[in-house]
Amino acid sequence: MRKTRMCIFLAVVMILTTFSIPAWSEMPSKTYTIAYKQQIPNDYATVIASAGGKVLRVMPEIAGLEVSSDNPKFLDNLKAVKEIQAANVEMIIKLDKEVTNPQAADGQPVIDIPQADEIDSYWSYQWDMQRITHNGDSYNIETGGVQNADGTITHKAVVGVIDTGIDPNHPDLKDNFLGGMNFVPANAADDSTEMGDPNDIVDRVGHGTHVSGSIAANGKLKGVGPDLGIRAYRIFPRNGGAPTSWIAPAIVQAAKDRVDVINMSIGGFDCISRYSYLTEKNAYSDIADVLLYKRAIQYAIDNGVTVVVSAGNESLNLNNPKEITDYMN
Template sequence: MKKKKKGMAIVASSILAISLSSFSLHASATTPTVSKNYLIAYNKSLPADYQSIIKKAGGEVLRAIPEISGLEVRSSNPAFLEQLKSDTTISAANIERAYKLDDEQQGQSNGQPVTLDPNASSYWDLQWDIKHLTNDGKSYGIETGGTKGSDNKVSHKAVVGIIDSGIDSGHPDLAANFIGGQNFVPAGGYYGGVPSESGNSSDVTDTNGHGTHVAGSIAGNGKIKGVGPDLGIRAYRIFDASGSAPTSPIVAAIIAAANDKVDVINMSIGGFDNLKYYSDGTRYSDLADVLLWKRAVEYAVKHNVTVVSAAGNESLNYADKKSLTDYLNANYGDSNLVFKGVTVETPGGIPGVITVSSSNKWSTTQLAFYSNYGNSFIDVAAPGGDNGPDYAATGDLMKRDFTYRALSTWPRYLANYFTTNANGYAYLHGTSMASPKVAGIAGLIKAEHPDYNPAQVKALIEKTALDYGKPGHDALYGDGEANAYTALTAK
């Protein structure tokens, strides 16, 4: 996924499958004056008269998030931020950043789609990642995340909130574990021009496929199996049909999930915020975005929710701060847009989040080629898949072997993804596919140990991770590759 500013064209990656790369920028002074969205983070609580304050400055409140003292505001006043500078109750205010899901471009030279038998009762033998995580299914004999009653209905012992593009709730592999959710997308989409968006708060239909794939890795229970096949899953839909989502609905979804008392949140999303950059010589910062991310995660953890996030897919060393800013300048900067400040990955770089890098099927010393890494950034790794060792050695698209990716659920009403011929299933790869494996493990730990707090859940995941890479904690795998079976059998 890429973080972007409204109205700016983005070139999608031709390599990563629905990947979560990102950036942050400001429209230049040559852009015609249009309405822009802003984020405002107040010092303490929202002032009682915040509506009139914003209106006086030329803005309209789109969303208030009182739990974290935040506002999302729209204004066509070019001097809107200047109007707020004298308000000492405001910690930070800036143009709001937005995220964008990428679709992998098939291109002209590709590996061959995987043929799946539509009449097969199970695709278990194709799930190398879940078989590995569960010790060939042995962990299911210890904990599945719930129990089935005489009526075959599942009583969920733990629930994972999936903040993503929605879920195909009627998918036969997911229906028994789906327990509702909330749609944060307004009518018409975030920036207009998406007439298919009704604004129905209960409509979590996945129009992209990303969220459904993530859900299957967590709690699939049919032809494919998830890490916890009886875990409850709740959808928090934050991407509109165009694949866009600003910061505000994402942090609002974190608050909603915590208030719904989910046990775990998975966010297979990520972006970069820069704390000092210049557009046409004027200084800007993404501090309000970072503050609201930090407060939202703190709110969730205080409400006993374990938060898990993808590390991102730019092959960057997060510990090398200069390289992050250089990456932004090389990929998204120009003579009018220059990044100079500290770059923060959100949410993976926010304290309190379990940040997950992507391992692969064929190596215990090399991460998947796209995965971000870095000491004090990566907590653990999990299988997110890649294109196999031949592609890793050559970069030849014809040598991509999609069976090295992660097989999971796909919306039945969407066109088949090009990696397979099967309706309702797809092979994808990315840290998006690694993060839900750890979220599923966290859910199983909560089902087995309902009294554990987020720190204890994280500690058990790290303690029982398989020590891949260099001995001990390292920049690629953190404390190792997380594993459901070792976590559930730890003494």
């Protein structure tokens, strides 16, 4: 059954920081995000080229472009194009760096957990899942699917995980894995293993596999919905971040694939604060990346998808606007 009640938490904002412009011959190529007021005009490629840019990606569903240019006057040249609503240097989302909390683990790794070949179940170690599921009671109410007599699973709902990809052969995930798509282009972050293959959803980082397991692991580890279907949309290379022009199309594609829920645990306020600021009224400036994210989310909602985004790891009090404003600035 498709979801009818939608919930969104989206916190994506950006500010263009000032920088000194080098001479034309020394100006490195930058990528830009462009949001049109309505649909993308037929002559978009010609207009962009005349302004000194080259189109890298077209996002017709949300009227957006990703463009590269080494012309320091590129954005100024676009100001005369009345069809464009906003254009700016592209926003890059980066995963939070892992930091050991000495209060939680005394700065020492956990060494008393058996290896996978030495144990049948890790349930006794999954204190977090025990709390969330009330010691597994929720599994008796709903697991996200039905196991058939032949061992196959009919999934009642499918979650699209937009992240670093997935380990499709992981024993706790493979029965629930339903495919996906890669949005990382060839040679991203100077990685020769990146071939731009849309079917290459293999996780090079581990984060997406971890998130997928928290959702739908069904083996020695258990997720919140052990029979939920999982589709993986890879937006992160091994190193480096993910720009808007990879993430927004992934949202659109997940909606086209008719997932029930989209999950994006890809960054919080720490990531956002590198680009943006909040005004006194907690409003964001009208910039292309924010517009394209909003449009992609709305596209998903219009197609019956619930979109969920992580609140980050900063432990901010979201009921205190001043605390958020101070952090963002």
